[in-house]
Amino acid sequence: MATRRGFIGGATGISTAALLGSAATPSAADTGAAASEAAAAVTQTQARESLFAVNAGMRANYATLKAELIKHLAPVVVVQNDAKGGRFTLVTKDGQESANPVSQTFELAKSIAHVPLGIFSVIASYLADKIPNLPNANRIDAHDLVMVAFNDETSTAWIEPLRAYAAKLTTARGNLAAANLPATLTASCAAVIDGGLKFVNASIAAKHFDMKSFEDFSGSVYPAIRTNMEHASQAQIKGVQDIMKTWRAKVGEAAWADLYCVVLSQWTTSVLNQNTIILKDCMNAAKVSTHLIDLPGLEPPADPVFTALDNLARIVQDNIAAELVFPKDTTVADALKGQQDLLSDEILKQLGSNTVTTLSAPTYNTVATAAGVCPVPH
Incomplete structure (x- = not known):
């Protein structure tokens, strides 16, 4: 026995209304009139809200797809740049594992190389807003200088924080030999610290400094800083390459060929990022241009792995959507x-x-x- 649903669904060429005994199908004129009445009853605000709802629906569908896609992203290496050379996380279908593969030499060398920046950060706001006759004077933006040098140049409020920073330098200098660093790195660290203490002591004694005296100091320790940069780079290259070699063996060649690498960085280091440069040569060369992704941000995210995967999911689904939505x-x-x-x-x-x-x-x-x-x- 046919059901009501089956009978109505199986009938062809006959309107449902006619089958149910309703009036005949309204004419085009009647339909137009009804539509006009309905439109008149809808305000402009309501009409526009209904249009906005279409995009809201799209966004909801898009977010649902992205949330599900995140669960299927693999293999992926996520790199959170940090003071230790980077926190690396491998994401596979079996789970995640993380490591800080770069040796402490990286962080130690950079720590001392940052001495001039540490001193600058204390005294910068007390710099006079007039650019002296420096070799690089034409490279200093006068307006930027005015904004940085926001404190009274005659003030000596910088002395105590600078003295406090000098105390850290003094302690580090006394302990340097016991840190057991390579001889060349020990010597370069000593040169940077000694140069910093010389500048600090002279400035405090004179209760004065200027851009010229600071540049004389920073220029004098630059060769030693270059040595520290060399040691830091060597440590980072080795650490990153070693972890990538280990993970490649674990993942297997077939899966590694499709590896995505997502590097989270700040805007100031997002072009030629140190880890991005190293990772490039550890990936499938044919896919580096599309699978090595730099994600510059403002501050390190609370959950860097999720942030990386959330953005990667957007990229991956857009790659497919692009060709299907805009095939022409x-x-x-x-x-x-x-x-x-x-x-x-x-x-x-x-x-x-x-x-x-x-x-x-x-x-x-x-x-x-x-x-x-x-x-x-x-």
Whole structure:
């Protein structure tokens, strides 16, 4: 026996209304009139809200897909840049594991190399807002200087915080030999600390400093800072390459070929980021341009791994959406897949420009030195 649903659903060419004994299908004129009445009853605000609701629905659907996609992202290496050389996390279908693979030499060398910046941070706001005749005077923005030098240059309020920082330098200098660093690094650290203490003591005694005296100090310790940078770089290269080699063996060649690497950094270090440079040579060379992703931010996120995966999910689903939503316009599809806003071309066109002005993509030296060659075979 046919059910009511089956009978109605199976009937073709007959309106449901007619089957149920309702009036005949309304004419086009009647339909238009009804639509006009309905439209008249809707305010402009209500109408626009209904249009906004369409995009809200899209965003909800998009967020749902992204939340589910996060669970399927693998393999991924997430790098949170930090003072220790980076916190690395490998994400696979079996879970996550994290490590700080860079030796302490990295952090120790950078710690002492930062002495001039530590001193500058104390005295900067008391600098006079007039640029002296320095070799690099034309590179100093006068307005930037005025904003940084916001304190009274005649004040001596900088003396106590500078003396406190000098106490840390003095302690470090006394303990330097016991730190058991390489001889060349020990010598360069000593030179930087001694130079810093000399500047501090002279400034406190005179109750005065200026940009010229500070530049004389920072310039004098620069060769030693370069030595510290060399040691820090060597430690970072080795640590990153070693962990990537270990994880590649664990993941397997087939999966590693599709590896995504997401590097979280601050804007000031997001171009030619130190870890990005090293990771490049440890990945599938054919996919580096699309699978090595720098995510510059303002401050380190509370949950860096989730932040990286959340952004990666957006990138991955946009890669597929771009080709399916815009199959007839590869230029717009590329915009959705990349960092370009979809409206950018149209805005440039309306503003009278047909070209996009962008920063050059970072390039890397692919001819690595012996110290910089990734041990992982490609």
